[in-house]
Amino acid sequence: MENIDWKKLGFGYRDTDYNVRCYYKDGEWGELEVSTSATINLHMAATALHYGQEAFEGLKAFKGKDGKVRIFRMDENAKRMQNSCDGILMAKLPIEKFTAAVRLAVEKNIDFVPPYDSGASLYIRPLLIGSGPQIGVKPANEFLFVVFVMPVGPYFPQGFVPTNLVIYREYDRAAPQGTGKYKVGGNYAASMYEGQLAKHEGFSAVLYLDSREKKYIDECGPANFFGIKNNTYITPKSESILPSITNKSLMTLAEEMGLKVEQRKIPYEELADFNEVGACGTAAVISPIKGVYDSDNDKWFKYGEEPGDWSIKLYNKLRAIQYGDEPDKYGWVEIIE
Numbered sequence: 001m002e003n004i005d006w007k008k009l010g011f012g013y014r015d016t017d018y019n020v021r022c023y024y025k026d027g028e029w030g031e032l033e034v035s036t037s038a039t040i041n042l043h044m045a046a047t048a049l050h051y052g053q054e055a056f057e058g059l060k061a062f063k064g065k066d067g068k069v070r071i072f073r074m075d076e077n078a079k080r081m082q083n084s085c086d087g088i089l090m091a092k093l094p095i096e097k098f099t100a101a102v103r104l105a106v107e108k109n110i111d112f113v114p115p116y117d118s119g120a121s122l123y124i125r126p127l128l129i130g131s132g133p134q135i136g137v138k139p140a141n142e143f144l145f146v147v148f149v150m151p152v153g154p155y156f157p158q159g160f161v162p163t164n165l166v167i168y169r170e171y172d173r174a175a176p177q178g179t180g181k182y183k184v185g186g187n188y189a190a191s192m193y194e195g196q197l198a199k200h201e202g203f204s205a206v207l208y209l210d211s212r213e214k215k216y217i218d219e220c221g222p223a224n225f226f227g228i229k230n231n232t233y234i235t236p237k238s239e240s241i242l243p244s245i246t247n248k249s250l251m252t253l254a255e256e257m258g259l260k261v262e263q264r265k266i267p268y269e270e271l272a273d274f275n276e277v278g279a280c281g282t283a284a285v286i287s288p289i290k291g292v293y294d295s296d297n298d299k300w301f302k303y304g305e306e307p308g309d310w311s312i313k314l315y316n317k318l319r320a321i322q323y324g325d326e327p328d329k330y331g332w333v334e335i336i337e
């Protein structure tokens with residue numbers, strides 16, 4: 001294993017030693033296989049390549065002060081992948097297959113889990129693709145599930161430092177009743193153009209409004225949105241956003257810490273009322289937002305150069321559970337011995 005400067009890790013691809021694979025053929029999922037190859041052999045007519053029949057997940061493992069490695073809420077990711085499978089007609093992967101593959105991928109690459117004091121973690125990327133050939137637009141009858149991992153640092157290079165988001169009304173990430181609620185590749189292809197544009201213009205991500213009316217806040221390109229005002233944690237309710245496991249966890253923690261929690265439509269105008277806003281997700285953790293720029297109206301909503309008090313408290317609480325500094329009273333982590 002090469003020497004890794006754990007504290008300097010960004011969020012990027014990196015080879016590790018092993019990945020775990022499972023094939024679906026003749027109507028059933030096979031056994032888990034461990035591979036040392038970073039490439040897959042794929043039929044040129046695989047539905048994943050032509051028709052975007054693919055879904056992925058993202059979760060993390062953390063090394064505690066006690067040296068133990070903890071995986072965060074993988075059952076939730078397993079369920080979400082099943083939803084994605086239903087959404088785009090892929091063979092549904094059993095929950096136990098998913099969790100066994102994740103466990104095995106972490107165990108086999110245990111040396112790549114960053115040390116406690118680095119603040120980094122092991123990102124786990126499960127991927128399920130239609131691998132069987134079709135040329136008509138219909139589901140494959142063969143599928144491949146792969147889990148690979150890599151050590152990562154913060155998604156937004158600044159880490160826990162507030163950054164700016166941008167609203168562009170001329171781009172949509174997902175249709176109102178489309179695939180936004182599934183974690184499928186097509187959503188990310190659809191958001192890449194404006195995502196790059198935002199980066200080039202100095203923003204960390206796009207903040208999408210609802211595609212139907214452009215009246216309500218939806219989510220960011222790679223993360224959910226939340227705002228805090230009047231001792232209330234407020235996050236969008238929408239059919240076209242990904243149900244974030246981080247957000248779900250933060251809602252639980254916010255309530256426990258004495259905030260009210262509201263999951264509801266958030267009118268665009270309400271951006272003016274929040275004391276703190278943030279983006280949340282596995283990769284993003286909590287990324288505080290210092291400003292939202294409405295590019296169509298040349299208007300800024302500003303929240304401050306430093307992370308807000310509640311964002312700090314929520315961030316610390318979540319990380320404490322993930323790294324095992326605080327008891328896991330919700331049963332969110334699984335320890336890999």
Ligand code: PLP
Nearest residue numbers: 222223224242244245246281282
């Ligand atoms: N929204 C989108 C579009 C995402 O890609 C992600 C990342 O997975 C999230 C939200 C956050 O979800 P989670 O907290 O489950 O990682």
Ligand code: COI
Nearest residue numbers: 058059222281282283284
């Ligand atoms: C994640 O947070 O796991 C994501 O999937 C975000 C992005 C890397 C797509």
